[in-house]
Amino acid sequence: MVESVKNWLGQAVPRFEDEALMTGNARFIDDLSPVPGIRHVAILRSPYAHAEIRSIDLAPARELAGVIGAVSGQELMAGLEPLASAVRAPMNYFPMAADKVRYVGEPVALVAAEDRYLAEDAIEAIEVDYEPLGAVVDPIAGQQADAALLHEAVGSNLVHQRTFRYGEPEAAFEAAEHIVRLNWRYPRQSSTPMETYGAIAQFEAAPDRYTIWSNFQGPFILQPLMVRALKIPGNHLRLISAPHSGGSFGIKQGLYPYLVLLAAASRHFGCPLKWIEDRLEHLSASSAAAARADGIEAAFDGNGMLTGLRFANCVDVGAYVRAPEPASVYRMQAASNGSYQVRHIAIENRLVVTNKTPIGLNRGYGGPQFYFGLERAMEVAARRLDLDPAEIRRRNFLPASAFPYDAPGGAVYDAGDYGKGLDMALELTDYPELRARRAAAKAEGRLFGIGLAAGVEPSGSNMAYVTLALTPEERAKAGGRSGGLAAASVSIDPSGSVTVHTDSTPAGQGHATVAAQVAADRLGLEPRDIQVITAIDTQSTAWSLASGNYSNRFAAIEVGAIAESADRIGHKLRRIAGEMLEVAAEDIELAGGRAHVTGAPEQGIALARVAAASHWHPAGLPDDLEPGLDDTTMLSPAVLGAPDEGDRVASAVTFGFLCDLTAVEIDRDTGRIRIDTYVSVHDVGRVLNPIIVEGQIRGGFAHGFGAAMFEDLAYDEAGNFLSGSFADYLCPTAPDLPEVKIGHYETASPQNPLGSKGMGDGSSMLAPAAIANAVADALERDDIELPLTLDRVWRMANELGEGE
Amino acid sequence: MMRLGLGERRRISCTVNGVARSGFAEGRTLLSDFLRHELNLYGTHVGCEHGVCGACTVILDSRLARSCGTLAMQADGAEITTIEGLGDSDREPALREAFSRHGALQCGFCTAGVLLSVKHFLQHNPKPSDGEIRDMLSGHLCRCTGYEGMVRAIAEVAEGQP
Amino acid sequence: MKPAAFEYCRPDTLEEALAALAEFADDAAVMSGGLSLGALLNTRLVQPAAVIDINRITGLDRIEVTGSMLHTGPLVRQADALNSPLIGEALPLLAAALPNVGHYQTRSRGTLAGSVAHADPSAEIPLCLAVLGGEVELASSRGRRRVGAGDFIQGALETGREGDEMLAGLLWPKSQSGDGVAFIEVSERHGDFAIAAAAAVARRDGDALRYTLGLGGIEDRARLTSGSAPAAASAFAELAEQAAGDLARQLDPMQDRRASAAYRRHLAGHLGAQALEQALVRAGMEGGT
Numbered sequence A: 001m002v003e004s005v006k007n008w009l010g011q012a013v014p015r016f017e018d019e020a021l022m023t024g025n026a027r028f029i030d031d032l033s034p035v036p037g038i039r040h041v042a043i044l045r046s047p048y049a050h051a052e053i054r055s056i057d058l059a060p061a062r063e064l065a066g067v068i069g070a071v072s073g074q075e076l077m078a079g080l081e082p083l084a085s086a087v088r089a090p091m092n093y094f095p096m097a098a099d100k101v102r103y104v105g106e107p108v109a110l111v112a113a114e115d116r117y118l119a120e121d122a123i124e125a126i127e128v129d130y131e132p133l134g135a136v137v138d139p140i141a142g143q144q145a146d147a148a149l150l151h152e153a154v155g156s157n158l159v160h161q162r163t164f165r166y167g168e169p170e171a172a173f174e175a176a177e178h179i180v181r182l183n184w185r186y187p188r189q190s191s192t193p194m195e196t197y198g199a200i201a202q203f204e205a206a207p208d209r210y211t212i213w214s215n216f217q218g219p220f221i222l223q224p225l226m227v228r229a230l231k232i233p234g235n236h237l238r239l240i241s242a243p244h245s246g247g248s249f250g251i252k253q254g255l256y257p258y259l260v261l262l263a264a265a266s267r268h269f270g271c272p273l274k275w276i277e278d279r280l281e282h283l284s285a286s287s288a289a290a291a292r293a294d295g296i297e298a299a300f301d302g303n304g305m306l307t308g309l310r311f312a313n314c315v316d317v318g319a320y321v322r323a324p325e326p327a328s329v330y331r332m333q334a335a336s337n338g339s340y341q342v343r344h345i346a347i348e349n350r351l352v353v354t355n356k357t358p359i360g361l362n363r364g365y366g367g368p369q370f371y372f373g374l375e376r377a378m379e380v381a382a383r384r385l386d387l388d389p390a391e392i393r394r395r396n397f398l399p400a401s402a403f404p405y406d407a408p409g410g411a412v413y414d415a416g417d418y419g420k421g422l423d424m425a426l427e428l429t430d431y432p433e434l435r436a437r438r439a440a441a442k443a444e445g446r447l448f449g450i451g452l453a454a455g456v457e458p459s460g461s462n463m464a465y466v467t468l469a470l471t472p473e474e475r476a477k478a479g480g481r482s483g484g485l486a487a488a489s490v491s492i493d494p495s496g497s498v499t500v501h502t503d504s505t506p507a508g509q510g511h512a513t514v515a516a517q518v519a520a521d522r523l524g525l526e527p528r529d530i531q532v533i534t535a536i537d538t539q540s541t542a543w544s545l546a547s548g549n550y551s552n553r554f555a556a557i558e559v560g561a562i563a564e565s566a567d568r569i570g571h572k573l574r575r576i577a578g579e580m581l582e583v584a585a586e587d588i589e590l591a592g593g594r595a596h597v598t599g600a601p602e603q604g605i606a607l608a609r610v611a612a613a614s615h616w617h618p619a620g621l622p623d624d625l626e627p628g629l630d631d632t633t634m635l636s637p638a639v640l641g642a643p644d645e646g647d648r649v650a651s652a653v654t655f656g657f658l659c660d661l662t663a664v665e666i667d668r669d670t671g672r673i674r675i676d677t678y679v680s681v682h683d684v685g686r687v688l689n690p691i692i693v694e695g696q697i698r699g700g701f702a703h704g705f706g707a708a709m710f711e712d713l714a715y716d717e718a719g720n721f722l723s724g725s726f727a728d729y730l731c732p733t734a735p736d737l738p739e740v741k742i743g744h745y746e747t748a749s750p751q752n753p754l755g756s757k758g759m760g761d762g763s764s765m766l767a768p769a770a771i772a773n774a775v776a777d778a779l780e781r782d783d784i785e786l787p788l789t790l791d792r793v794w795r796m797a798n799e800l801g802e803g804e
Numbered sequence B: 001m002m003r004l005g006l007g008e009r010r011r012i013s014c015t016v017n018g019v020a021r022s023g024f025a026e027g028r029t030l031l032s033d034f035l036r037h038e039l040n041l042y043g044t045h046v047g048c049e050h051g052v053c054g055a056c057t058v059i060l061d062s063r064l065a066r067s068c069g070t071l072a073m074q075a076d077g078a079e080i081t082t083i084e085g086l087g088d089s090d091r092e093p094a095l096r097e098a099f100s101r102h103g104a105l106q107c108g109f110c111t112a113g114v115l116l117s118v119k120h121f122l123q124h125n126p127k128p129s130d131g132e133i134r135d136m137l138s139g140h141l142c143r144c145t146g147y148e149g150m151v152r153a154i155a156e157v158a159e160g161q162p
Numbered sequence C: 001m002k003p004a005a006f007e008y009c010r011p012d013t014l015e016e017a018l019a020a021l022a023e024f025a026d027d028a029a030v031m032s033g034g035l036s037l038g039a040l041l042n043t044r045l046v047q048p049a050a051v052i053d054i055n056r057i058t059g060l061d062r063i064e065v066t067g068s069m070l071h072t073g074p075l076v077r078q079a080d081a082l083n084s085p086l087i088g089e090a091l092p093l094l095a096a097a098l099p100n101v102g103h104y105q106t107r108s109r110g111t112l113a114g115s116v117a118h119a120d121p122s123a124e125i126p127l128c129l130a131v132l133g134g135e136v137e138l139a140s141s142r143g144r145r146r147v148g149a150g151d152f153i154q155g156a157l158e159t160g161r162e163g164d165e166m167l168a169g170l171l172w173p174k175s176q177s178g179d180g181v182a183f184i185e186v187s188e189r190h191g192d193f194a195i196a197a198a199a200a201v202a203r204r205d206g207d208a209l210r211y212t213l214g215l216g217g218i219e220d221r222a223r224l225t226s227g228s229a230p231a232a233a234s235a236f237a238e239l240a241e242q243a244a245g246d247l248a249r250q251l252d253p254m255q256d257r258r259a260s261a262a263y264r265r266h267l268a269g270h271l272g273a274q275a276l277e278q279a280l281v282r283a284g285m286e287g288g289t
Ligand code: FES
Pocket: B045, B046, B047, B048, B049, B050, B051, B052, B053, B054, B055, B056, B057, B066, B067, B068, B069
């Protein structure tokens, strides 16, 4: 085959990952035994939401056969520094409680044994004497003077508060003709990947160093935090990712305190330790998406133009502010105008500690909560102003001519055409017909409603956006912060085969396939010829703070790094081939696994031979060429600057757009919501692999649908955790999900050479708002909260209060 | 009556994927742990260990079993099929190909269990409707895909059956 | 999540199983399909001294007709019941309920008797047994006895089984041709335990239709009402609504995170009326179900 496919990018290349996964050959963390003598860990956890630990008796556990040892938090944490965050209030967060527990599931003691069965026997034998304290479960009540205090040194459960002003919000509200006000509670939820946390930690003495295999997914900005907690130099903590990870959606970020815990315990017991989190541990104590008690005010003029916004965000952060929190509430701030022209925005962010598991990354990270407010407000405004919900959005959208667009909060929107996306959604739903059906249904007294939501999808985060939690003065003192580094390398070995390394630690997103597509196009190869290593080993892979798998950074930034290294390797190959074929490098083309003279495919040479020359015969290379073929790119998009004095920051590299439109009908008798129509339109820039893009869109929708309908990490008033199994925490199953029509269009991003934008959060951000809007329209009321359980919807449909 | 005291271990022999295998287990050892950590068949995954998610599904003596809710002792003398045993027979290659092409898997953690269910299901219901496929899939949790690709792939493979 | 240690017993005969049960008295768990027990063991919510695995005992998986009753052995799997022509014909109510029980996968090994022994208030199988007026057969080394389904289940996860007894079978009164049956439930997701379920049977008896309506998931066990309707009636909606409403009003519904008492009471009336009406209409029609 001389001329194979020219452009692999954009093609529906089936994923190379799949075969191993479908034959049982893919290796996940619990499949690994990288060192001999591994012992197994079980963790004793607090049954109380809030309690003093009076004493712990480990002796009964230590006496059991097969037990290596048992250690309390008090003993183990004494040798560590706390894990820091960007919030400066005096809260010491350690991976295990020492003298006080602050949430159900907080680690209290740890046992190592010959197997997990024995380890669980041993933790049952441990006796802990607790002095229960009053619990804080509500972020509003938690701010009152009589609330129990989680962190005495802070003196309040309100541990962080900042206000922001972009433009002239006061003037906008003064001049407004209509003001929409909404207040609501957003529930705690979790993306619950099917594989839980897992890690194997090994301590080696002299010099002290730790090696940890795990399904940690980054961001690797947490590595320096772990290093500081362990009080070691950075290169004494080696993190190695398992070859495969069973899903993450962000949540495996929250594994890092356990890595510190296991490292310390491995040192304590003098043997390598393995811990595989069980599902109860995962649901109760891994990490959650933020519950919020938020409010929004939206100012409109007489034409339905949104002129000002006020956000009052109150984050139920859990028992500690665990880095990278408080990022969830700051992630959308720079883009708090959503997809609209509004320039005058006021924001207040409050963080309240409660007796619940600390929050952290989960799919959409801050997006679902943000859009629930903004897009509910748009819907309410449309009704109040008697405008069609599509029309009010169209009027307010940024025009296609606005890009690149400097958003009021500092985000730089790279490319877009929002009106086109809306048009496509309207067309796919046959909107006029849908509205006619709605009118007819309403006339018959049926509960039928239409809901719309639109928004931008920030991708490829600026590591500095979280420093908005600091005042400009504090930031200046702390030193500059900016950027979102990606690292990738491309190499060709002496036999001529290509290997790509990425620092993207995927958990099912098919990065290996897309990376191979990117490199194949640039080197004239077939993707299957290229080996891609996506697992990070901090000792041998190029990595930096932003490395990892979050905020859709792969298609936003990582692909650019791969392309850059592949181009440099390609250039070198052309130089060498030119030399061999006695033509200029510019006249060489790489295609079909060969380097040939442009326009004369028969005058060519196998790429493998060209590559081999650089290894086998360096002396024969042109004088200015270095031997070997190995290139590493580290790049940080120029747009990702430091936050300015006005708290404006370019928080992300690319801003995709999506628009979800749904119609629902509610059964008054059962409260059942039937999704009549669901359409989701996406602009993710250039589509790199349609199979993967569609998969992300459908998966993102499933998360958003689950969040809208079922999902809730529930606590009772005493802080007892009520959602400890998959029979209590309900995730959508196949028959629950409605048919979703997907629409695509592209506006190419100028932010990377491929034109792609990050994607993956997708409808996880918008489906909750879109479905809530449709339910609001069906029931003709504004007070919609999630999840939309049967009981809750039945109650609303029949105008019943809580106790009725 | 076979009895096994507390903490006692016993050799279990069974046929896994057509091959005679044996290993040791206690009375309380879960079949999922036995397959994974005693027989080193790591393709069977554990997602919840309380019988809800379906990740650990295997075929045990012609019945689908949640291996996390089954004791290793119950596999003594039994015939078991795990993901490692799905190979080139009947529809299996077509199923894998269709799963891949339709994006029916992402992280692949749920996939082993799903494929075993599908194998069993199509044997008993060779021409299922989409509704029946969805109904069957309700015994599996997948957090990545939204199931759509699975439904399409299964329908397509069933369609192509003689 | 690993079970606490237990002694494992694998009897080859029913007698051996009963002897083991007698030996461990209250401290043994009988394992059939393992669907409910497995989760309880793994989470250590139950920690029996012994698990008695009855799966190897031959003959316990039979579905047999004994006079006007159908006897299902303790190892009759839900999937086999669903696929059984005998059950399809003789127990149309059970056949209608079974697709709602768990999932394709769990029905494969899950047993009818295991569901009854577990006595979850929302479970479909015990509801059907109660509505049909079936019985539970209990065996111990002391002998055998039969208990009416209504007396057997004494509360949420509570039954009249003595510590040394095991369920030796379920006895189901056979339906007659012409009987009308209906089963309806509401659950948050497909395959979940019902928030509320209604099962109804109706049979022509001269000029009347005699019916029984049962509601599951509302209280800690199934609640029943019986009555009759004129067979010649042109419509049954009003009567069904009345009967279901009367029953629903007498109930003291459970309240949990999934559903309030008010919602359960409402569903009880609503689903009960639907199920009863369907059963009456079907029984009233010529040719029956
Ligand atoms: S691991 Fe067995 S069902 Fe989830």
